[in-house]
Amino acid sequence: MESNNKKINLNRTRLAGVILVLSLFFLRAGYAADRLNVVTTLSTYADIAKQIGKERIEVQYIVPGDQDAHFVRPKPSYAVMLSKADVFVTTGLDLELWVPSVVDMSKNDHIRSGQEGYVAAYDGIELLDKPTVLSRSEGGLHIYGNPHITTSPLNWKIIAENIAIGLIKNDPANEDFYRQNLSIFQKEIDKRLFGETLVKLMGGSLLTKLALSGQLIDFLQNKSYAGKKLIDYLGGWLGEGLVFRNKKIVAYHKNWVYFKQLFGLDIIGYVEPKPGIPPSPKHVEDLIVKMKKNNIKVILAANYFDENKVRNICAKVNAVPVIVPIYVNGAPGTENVFKLADYWVSHLKAAWK
Amino acid sequence: MRIKFSFAIIYLLALGFILPALAQDSTRIKELEQRIKTLEEKIAQNELEKLLQEAENAAKEKKEEKKIKTFKGGQRSLQAINPEMSVTGDMYGLYIGNEKHYTESLRSGAHFRVLGLHLQSNLDPFSLAKVALEFTPDGFELGEAYMTLTRVLPSVSLTIGKFRQQFGVVNRWHAHGLDQFDYPLALTTILGEDGLNQAGLSFDWLMPAFLGDANSFIVQFTNGQNEQLFGGEFFSFPAVLAHFKSYTDLTTNTYLEFGLTGMLGRNDKNGYIDGELHTEPYRSTKLAGFDVTLFWQPVNKALYRSFLWRSELFYADKSLPENNRITAYGGYSYMEYQFNERWQAGFRFDYTQPFTINNKDEYLYQLVPYITWWQSHWVKFRLQYNYLAGKAMNMAEHFIRMQMVWAMGPHKHERY
Incomplete structure (x- = not known):
């Protein structure tokens, strides 16, 4: 009899355990189902989305912060990620040319260009470097203008607005929440940018x-x-950036054009002879001559480029390599956009000390 | 005493008059101070407002351009919605180290393999189309032409048209996009010289992942147009292909993928040719394939380093008249390493049985080392050596090719 009671108690305990686990599972599932599933191409967009959507969204990104967004292979695992997305944030220009393939593979029509789940981050940004001649003689041509829009904190405010619109379209019940977070984010950018x-x-x-x-x-x-x-x-980043304003530098690739415009850098040459064209020994030789002539002290490069090449050139002209991530999470200490801009500014400042 | 009293009176009276006057002055001073402060604040406010107005004006300055408007109509200038178009060229120089190949079709010298014209465009919000036209010295060929309905069922797309079929991995690719100059020997021997490229339907299902990170299942119903495997010009019955793929991200930098393919079709001839009716009894062709790919590419140095290992196995079983049959198997395996932004080198090993009756003890193998140099993303050069030998041929053959591939326009490969 006692043994039977023990068995019954044990069974009840097990049953309670199972119910608890199932309840937690369904609670979690319900909680997750309530939240928008957001997928972004770049880690920077993911961070901005998180600051607008906070606990009401789940965010994943495809391109790690230290990867060149031009050269991403459209892997099936990205298609799986996108197949469940409510909102997909991409630049919308010719930066991520692999996007249509992955979207096709995902079979998720809701996130196709023009649909409610699609957000083109560039919308509203005045694009720079619009080509006057559309020819491959210019190398990796961007026909709409320079797509590296994430290198300016000013653009982050517009990107945030676009992302907020995407979130509101897909979750209109929480419009006030998203708008409030957008306003907080934009004010924070202003404060950190201008002081x-x-x-x-x-x-x-x-x-x-x-x-x-x-x-x-x-x-x-x-x-x-x-x-x-x-x-x-x-004050802020621009105040700190006065140290390097109007300074002449060399960059690896034309991906700092928005940063350059905001912080007033004078980029007089590039390690790449043309965007996307590997530097030949002759070009590197000419660049070194140019750097010496102009007394260039800094080469600015995203950390996915050939660091050895940058360091070798710097060594020959006694310049400082400033090799930084271009996107959020591209290096320790760049976990959000604010830290990323801190990182850029502090590393450039340090180069002139 | 009296005088003192008088002074006291006078003093008190004076106090009575002076004190209120003093108090009044103090209040007045405070009032004046307050007014000065207010005025200062107002001046500062005015200064700030003026400043802000100037700032507003300065911010507008850049944009202000006065132009007399010219009105233009765009009804006959809609080329911007033409399909995306690109052209690829694939040319090579060939040296043959064996006299017997100094034939019309295969000679040492310069050869233009193919000029490809590639078009693609969205058709409407639900579908897109891709076309690949191939111009060779021998004439024109429709490489591929298909439309894809992006979602006909949840997670299922439908492609309709003529397309390179998903038999393994490499069969799907165009020749100019291969990692080597040529398709693997087993593929061309078993699936036919140009591989499997037939007209029909393809359902592509992105399955819920149960094995690895992504699984897909593709079913294709096509004409049996392939001369070597199916009815060829007598095709009347569809061939069915099924392909399962499992993809796993082993790390951020490495993935492993494998696929299984099965295909079934008929090769009996049924129908009229030149007014003559051909009727043959049912004969089938069965195919099977296995593919595996391991790829490593450090994401933060994706431009400079990568390693690829890919292998495929092919098996065919074709029934022939009079109870004859061809069974053949073969495969290839290659490895490729990228040294820097410009250079890649690799080595492929091919092995196959010839696609003939009584091939039990016969085989061919090929050793294919190669090196590829990228001038840019749109121009590449490749030097490749093919050593072809085996029991199915009398003497070994040597080929050295210098290939040049270029792409005009927005051409991009969708490989991963």
Whole structure:
């Protein structure tokens, strides 16, 4: 009899355990089902999406932060990822040319170009480097303009807005939540880009307009307020970046054009003779001559390029290699967009010390 | 005493007048100070407002361009919605180390293998189409032409047209996109010189992954147009192909993929040719294949380093008249390593039985070392040596090829 009771108790305990596990499973499943499944091409888009969607979304990205987004193989595991996506964020230009293949493989029509689940991050960004001549003699040509839009914090604000629109379209019930987070994110960018004092004085939106028109630094240098030049109020990344403003540098590839515009760098040459064309010994030789002539002290390169090549050239002209990740999570200490911009600015500053 | 009293009175009276006046002055001073502060704030506010206005103006400055508008219509300039078009060229120089091949079809010298014209476009929100036209010195050939309905069932797409079939991996590719100059010997020997490329339907199902990270299942119903395997010009009955693929990301940098293929079709001749009716009893051709690929590429140096190992096995069983049959098997295995942005080198080993009756003790093998140099993503050169020998031939053959492949326009391969 006692043995039977023990058995019954044991069975009840097991049953309770099973019910508990099942409940947790269904709770978790229900919780996950409530959240939007967002897939992005770049890790930077994933971070921005997470800052807008927070706990209401699940985010995955395809391109790790230290990979060249041009050269990604359309693997079946990405197709599986996309097959379950509610929202897909991609640049929308000719950066990720492999995207249509993966979307085709995913059989998920909801995330095709033009559909509700598709977000083109570039929309609204004034693209630079629009080619005047469409010819492969220019190397890896980007017919719509330079697609490396993630190298400017100003663009992050627009990208965030596009992502918010995508989230709202797919989860309209939480529109206020997404809009509020968007506003917080954009204000944080303003604060970190221009510094708190200047933002309080002039407002982030006006400063953004000035920066986008290329007039910001001239304006701040020429105008005064309360007996002080406005430039003295400039803080944040741009304030720190005054150290390298107008400095001449060499870059590996044309992927810093938006950063260059915002921070006022003068890129006088590239390690690649043309975008996407491997540097020949002759080109490298010419570049070294040019660097010596212009007293170039820095080569800026994304960390997925040939570091040895950059270091060798630097060694020959006594320059500093600034090799940094171009996307979030591309190196330790770049876990979000704020840290990524900190990383860029601090590494460039250090090069001129 | 009186005088003192008078002074006290006067003092008190004076206090009575002066103190209120003093208090009034102090209030007045405070008021004045407040007014000054307010005025200062107002000036600062005005200064700031002026500044902000100037900033607004400065921000607008760049955009202001005064132009007299010219109005244009675009009804006859819609070329932007033409299909995406690209052209590929595939040429080679050949040296044959064996006199017997100084024939019309195979001579040492310069050869243009194929000029490919590739078109692709979305057709509507639900479908897309791809066309590959091949121009060779011998004439024109329709390489591929198909439309794909991107989702006919959940996770299922449907392709309709003429296409290179998913028998293993390499059969699906165009010649100019191969890792070596030529298709593996086993593929061309067993599946036919141009591989399997037939018209029909292809259902492609991205299955729920149960083996590895991604599984897919492809079923293709096509004409039996392949002369070597099926009815050829007498095709009347569909051939059916099924392909299962399992893909696994072993690490961020490495993946392993394997596939199984089975195919069944008829090779009996039934129908009219030149007014004459041919009727033959049912004869089948059965095919099987296995493929495996291991690929390593460090993601942060994807431009510079990679290693690939790929192998495939092919088996065919074709019934012939008078109870004859051909069974043949073969396969290949190759490894390729990328040294830097420009250079890749590899080695392929081919082995196959000839596709003939009574081939039990016969075989062919081929050793294929090669090196590829990328001038850019659109131009590459390849030097390849083929050593072909085996019991099925009298003497070994040597081929050295220098191949040049180029692509005009937005041509891109969708391999992984």
